[in-house]
Amino acid sequence: MGNSLPSSLDLGGRVVKIKCQIAEGGCGYVYKGEDELGKEYALKIVRVARERGGGPVVDEEAAEMASLEQTVVKRLCPHPNIVEAFDCGTTWEDSEVRYHILSEFCPRSVLGMLSDARRGPAGHLPERDIMWILRDTLMALLHMHSQSPPIAHRDLKVENLLIGADGRCKLCDFGSCSVTHRAFAGARDAALAKEEIRRRTTPAYRAPEQVDLHLGHVVSERVDVWALGVLLFKLAFGATPFEDARGDVQNLGILGGFRAER
Secondary structure (H helix, E strand, O other): OOOOOOOEEEEOOEEEEEEEEEEEEOOEEEEEEEOOOOOEEEEEEEEEEEEEOOEEEEOHHHHHHHHHHHHHHHHHOOOOOEOOEEEEEEEEEOOEEEEEEEEEOOOEEHHHHHHHHHHOOOOOOOHHHHHHHHHHHHHHHHHHHOOOOOOEOOOOOHHHEEEOOOOOEEEOOOOOOEOOOEOOOOHHHHHHHHHHHHHHOOHHHOOHHHHOHHHOOOEOOHHHHHHHHHHHHHHHHOOOOOEOOOOOEOHHHHHHOOOOOO
16 A cells, blocks of 8 residues: 555545655554545555555555454543544455554654654653643543453553543543453463563563563453553653663563663
8 A cells, every 4th residue: 555545535434635645654654634624634544455566465464453452442442542543444455454443633742742752841741741741640540441341551651642632631542442451371372472572562661560470460350550661761751661772672671670770
């Protein structure tokens, strides 16, 4: 697919005109769109299959994560601190399979706020901003963890927090979520889980039980609570506690609970 799309798409009964690409990552692209009434949207497109060598080649992991994200957002929305999804679906075109999520357009991000604050006279976010970002993020996690079974986000970080047009902080990107909460005792299970954690989580925000599966601790939605603490530290000090001056994550610091030297 590259990053090309038709100029407009019919999504869940809405004709959405594609205006521009606003983000890219892995197999996915995010576009800004607008309907006939001028309402703005964000459209996430994930390519999971394409024609290659005479037949379709499917990216199984991309398909799994895209399908998971669609399932999770349908379950969680609407909620004031979750980016609202209006339509989810799958399309087949020119031997390509695309998953899409049409969601509310959020004009700002917490990462942008943090960058602007660093360049400002104080050099950091005001405490009042940190507190309402933390409050709104807590409300999103409470909603996720109150599901049955609890949903772990597993990739809570500054980059996945947006600011909606209503001024609320909203959690996004649910492709790494999990409802499987368990310890990994066997060597094979631990090896498979370690690889999956490597691919789907962010090193600086990992909890001790994710860093060392041989500890035998249950890996559950509690990893989000640890990540929330890391997030709070980053909002306050501009860096996560376990990254050194080169940006390398110190796993011993995560396991021992001490800050990396910077």
